[in-house]
Amino acid sequence: MKVLKAKEMAFADENTINLTGIPSLVLMENAGRTTAQITLDKYKDKENFVVVAGSGNNGGDALVVARYLFKAGKKVKTYILSSSRQKLSQDNLKNLEIYENIGGEVLFITEKNLRKLQFALKNADVIIDGIFGTGFKPPVKGYREKVIKIINNSKKPVVSVDIPSGLFSDSGQIEGEFIKADITITFAYPKLCHILYPASEYCGEVFVVDISIDEHYLQEIKRYILTPKNILLPKRKKNSHKYTYGHNLVIGGSVGKSGAVIMASKASTKAGAGLTTALIPQEINQVVESNLIEEMSIPVSSKDGLFSKKALGEIKNIIKKGKFSSITIGMGMSINDSTLSIIEYILKVKKPIVIDADGLNNLALIDNFKNFLKKRKYPTILTPHVGEMSRLTGLETSYINNNLEEVAKEFSKDTESIVVLKSSRVVIAYKDEVFYSIKGNEGMATAGTGDVLAGILGALVNRLEPLEAVKTGVYLHGFSGDLAVKDLGVESLKATDLIDYLPKAYFELEKKKNNLSYSLVKSLKSY
Numbered sequence: 001m002k003v004l005k006a007k008e009m010a011f012a013d014e015n016t017i018n019l020t021g022i023p024s025l026v027l028m029e030n031a032g033r034t035t036a037q038i039t040l041d042k043y044k045d046k047e048n049f050v051v052v053a054g055s056g057n058n059g060g061d062a063l064v065v066a067r068y069l070f071k072a073g074k075k076v077k078t079y080i081l082s083s084s085r086q087k088l089s090q091d092n093l094k095n096l097e098i099y100e101n102i103g104g105e106v107l108f109i110t111e112k113n114l115r116k117l118q119f120a121l122k123n124a125d126v127i128i129d130g131i132f133g134t135g136f137k138p139p140v141k142g143y144r145e146k147v148i149k150i151i152n153n154s155k156k157p158v159v160s161v162d163i164p165s166g167l168f169s170d171s172g173q174i175e176g177e178f179i180k181a182d183i184t185i186t187f188a189y190p191k192l193c194h195i196l197y198p199a200s201e202y203c204g205e206v207f208v209v210d211i212s213i214d215e216h217y218l219q220e221i222k223r224y225i226l227t228p229k230n231i232l233l234p235k236r237k238k239n240s241h242k243y244t245y246g247h248n249l250v251i252g253g254s255v256g257k258s259g260a261v262i263m264a265s266k267a268s269t270k271a272g273a274g275l276t277t278a279l280i281p282q283e284i285n286q287v288v289e290s291n292l293i294e295e296m297s298i299p300v301s302s303k304d305g306l307f308s309k310k311a312l313g314e315i316k317n318i319i320k321k322g323k324f325s326s327i328t329i330g331m332g333m334s335i336n337d338s339t340l341s342i343i344e345y346i347l348k349v350k351k352p353i354v355i356d357a358d359g360l361n362n363l364a365l366i367d368n369f370k371n372f373l374k375k376r377k378y379p380t381i382l383t384p385h386v387g388e389m390s391r392l393t394g395l396e397t398s399y400i401n402n403n404l405e406e407v408a409k410e411f412s413k414d415t416e417s418i419v420v421l422k423s424s425r426v427v428i429a430y431k432d433e434v435f436y437s438i439k440g441n442e443g444m445a446t447a448g449t450g451d452v453l454a455g456i457l458g459a460l461v462n463r464l465e466p467l468e469a470v471k472t473g474v475y476l477h478g479f480s481g482d483l484a485v486k487d488l489g490v491e492s493l494k495a496t497d498l499i500d501y502l503p504k505a506y507f508e509l510e511k512k513k514n515n516l517s518y519s520l521v522k523s524l525k526s527y
């Protein structure tokens with residue numbers, strides 16, 4: 001499913017109206033009617049509704065909602081934040097007239113009579129927020145700021161039409177006053193503020209409603225949310241053996257960080273690799289062997305707990321002779337001259353590689369590393385978190401956090417690699433496509449979850465086309481985390497739990513894929 005910015009939505013709206021021929025009032029009717037239906041379902045036993053409409057089309061939608069709530073026999077008080085009818089958008093005014101024609105009443109609210117609205121909110125059970133939608137540019141100007149404060153202070157449940165008023169549709173950033181919604185009902189596609197933090201935390205449950213926007217005007221938009229529909233599952237054949245499913249060589253670890261390579265290796269097996277071998281500094285071999293049962297291990301020379309100078313020659317030999325089909329490198333490998341030369345060598349290996357953690361920190365120290373990556377003819381997957389991305393690009397972490405998509409895209413272009421940028425959301429960028437994962441949770445902000453992801457990707461790159469492998473792996477990783485917190489809670493979730501819940505994630509994902517069906521209304525949660 002796509003995720004849009006305001007301009008893109010407006011472009012599709014305009015063309016649907018002017019070229020496809022669906023009148024704007026029909027779109028508004030669809031938007032408002034379905035919003036009313038969801039509201040009535042959600043607040044069945046509530047009686048008193050206060051509708052707060054702005055002067056634009058978001059307010060127009062809200063007036064349609066008011067009409068259907070009124071028709072349903074609810075007590076509806078409707079307020080328009082404007083000084084006069086002349087200031088309303090055309091479709092807003094039309095819906096005001098229709099509302100009045102069926103007996104609805106409205107009050108125009110300005111700074112002067114704000115107290116009337118404040119008073120009405122005291123008796124409200126539910127508030128409908130139709131002040132601003134995609135036409136809003138922060139920060140809020142004038143007395144509307146006060147209105148937003150009053151609504152939030154009322155502590156009443158709020159249903160936001162399209163966007164909680166005061167949030168900017170195109171980013172996760174927050175500024176000034178904005179509505180804190182319990183439910184947000186958005187149209188055609190979600191917007192970035194519905195999925196990116198911190199803004200998305202204030203949207204409540206987000207429903208996406210089909211209002212008849214003609215999708216084909218959005219063909220050029222290649223920004224997506226990962227959903228069961230747009231990701232693939234690897235398949236096993238009856239007539240197969242372990243080599244059918246790939247041999248993932250997992251290189252990493254150092255004294256004190258053996259867990260990283262152990263977790264990546266275990267995750268690789270659990271994600272379905274036919275064989276997984278951990279290649280490690282010999283000083284940690286004993287601990288690795290005692291923790292890995294299904295996986296093999298190959299110890300190579302080490303000194304002071306890290307791969308030593310001699311290790312490079314040994315690794316070259318092992319890779320030349322072994323039948324490995326993918327390499328996953330970097331987890332817990334630390335940084336010294338030897339690890340740097342190992343990474344330099346790995347870049348030349350003619351196999352798919354996943355570079356994670358210290359693999360990336362080593363990479364950042366190599367002059368011209370972007371050109372080395374560009375020259376590679378085999379798939380490369382880079383999985384930096386924001387700190388690692390900062391070392392790779394020299395950009396401030398705050399800048400990266402506020403521009404996840406742009407940074408991931410640019411870095412993917414510069415390296416011709418698949419980039420998995422890990423922040424409070426995971427963003428995948430490759431060529432002209434961007435995919436956001438909306439799976440995962442704050443419980444996963446704990447050591448080792450990145451190692452698990454690297455292991456999963458290293459396994460899946462043997463099973464699916466590289467970009468598909470990354471999409472599937474990122475989804476499964478987040479989904480495992482979501483399934484795990486249901487049982488374990490956010491505080492106690494640890495990285496190895498993600499491995500334990502992978503089977504359930506596979507199983508549940510397959511179920512979701514088998515139950516795909518079209519529906520006019522979808523909750524983002526259901527993806």
Ligand SMILES: NC(=O)C1=CN([C@@H]2O[C@H](COP(=O)(O)OP(=O)(O)OC[C@H]3O[C@@H](n4cnc5c(N)ncnc54)[C@H](OP(=O)(O)O)[C@@H]3O)[C@@H](O)[C@H]2O)[C@H](O)CC1
Pocket residue numbers: 010013014017024027028031054055056057058059061089131132133134135136137138139140141142144161162163187211
């Ligand atoms: N046909 C369609 O386009 C459909 C749209 N739908 C709904 O419409 C909104 C978008 O409507 P639009 O009229 O473009 O804009 P808004 O209603 O969101 O906002 C415009 C009003 O907000 C005021 N505004 C904007 N920024 C600020 C600010 N910082 N402070 C105060 N006021 C602000 C603006 O005032 P101006 O003085 O700038 O003109 C307008 O009054 C979309 O979100 C949907 O809800 C339907 O879905 C159907 C199809």
Ligand SMILES: [K+]
Pocket residue numbers: 058129130131132133160161162163164165
């Ligand atoms: K709104």
